[in-house]
Amino acid sequence: AEIIIVDSQEQAGDIYAHCVADLIESKPNAVLGLATGSSPLVAYERLAALIKERKLDVSGVQGFALDEYVGLDPEHPESYRSTINRTVTVPLGLNPQSVHVPNGDPAGLQTAGAAYDAAIEEAGGIDIQILGIGSDGHIGFNEPGSSLASGTRMKTLTEQTRIDNARFFDNDIEQVPVHCITQGIGTIMKARQLILLAFGKGKADAVAAAVEGGVSSLCPASALQFHPHATVIVDEEAASKLI
Ligand code: F6R
Numbered sequence: 001a002e003i004i005i006v007d008s009q010e011q012a013g014d015i016y017a018h019c020v021a022d023l024i025e026s027k028p029n030a031v032l033g034l035a036t037g038s039s040p041l042v043a044y045e046r047l048a049a050l051i052k053e054r055k056l057d058v059s060g061v062q063g064f065a066l067d068e069y070v071g072l073d074p075e076h077p078e079s080y081r082s083t084i085n086r087t088v089t090v091p092l093g094l095n096p097q098s099v100h101v102p103n104g105d106p107a108g109l110q111t112a113g114a115a116y117d118a119a120i121e122e123a124g125g126i127d128i129q130i131l132g133i134g135s136d137g138h139i140g141f142n143e144p145g146s147s148l149a150s151g152t153r154m155k156t157l158t159e160q161t162r163i164d165n166a167r168f169f170d171n172d173i174e175q176v177p178v179h180c181i182t183q184g185i186g187t188i189m190k191a192r193q194l195i196l197l198a199f200g201k202g203k204a205d206a207v208a209a210a211v212e213g214g215v216s217s218l219c220p221a222s223a224l225q226f227h228p229h230a231t232v233i234v235d236e237e238a239a240s241k242l243i
């Protein structure tokens with residue numbers, strides 16, 4: 001992967017925003033892979049500003065989120081459907097019908113993963129996938145041990161991820177769903193370009209393992225080493241354990 005070390009999240013966000021804005025300009029029906037979590041928030045803000053500034057037509061743009069909780073009402077404010085709507089769809093001015101999130105309804109889980117991968121294919125594949133990284137090296141909700149060839153499917157959240165995400169559920173781990181549906185690592189690897197953002201010293205070990213460690217399912221993000229067009233954008237703290 002190409003590594004870019006930046007001074008600030010704003011600088012990282014600008015790099016992402018320019019990549020996506022240039023893409024939309026040349027390909028009005030661009031397909032964006034979307035992540036939740038804190039890492040991409042400034043990047044989405046920068047992109048929203050650039051779309052306005054350049055008066056880009058985003059009516060043909062489609063989006064596909066990485067993951068969703070299982071069994072959480074899509075209307076729940078912390079569902080990834082709601083989160084993506086609030087942080088991406090509305091600020092970027094995307095057509096809500098064109099923004100897809102995996103279906104976390106427990107009733108349809110046997111088929112929801114394959115249907116999601118098929119929908120991505122049908123849209124022409126993801127052009128630019130933005131990613132964050134977990135402190136354990138996860139991407140999407142692919143925790144350590146996930147198959148590097150996996151498609152979208154249901155997974156069980158680790159205790160650590162549920163503890164980390166309790167902050168969005170009144171700090172009550174009991175309210176954090178136990179299962180999720182996530183794009184697989186194989187799904188993510190099919191995107192034509194990957195941009196992974198990581199900030200802060202809590203990400204330093206995961207970034208070093210992902211970029212300079214062996215490729216292994218024990219660090220799902222290490223799969224990026226096999227991607228022909230992956231960019232890892234980190235601040236000084238997140239870069240601090242790189243050789
Ligand atoms: C989000 C996702 C996760 C996060 C990761 C980092 O859709 O799939 O992999 O990207 O947990 O989260 P933050 O950015 O909050 O540190």
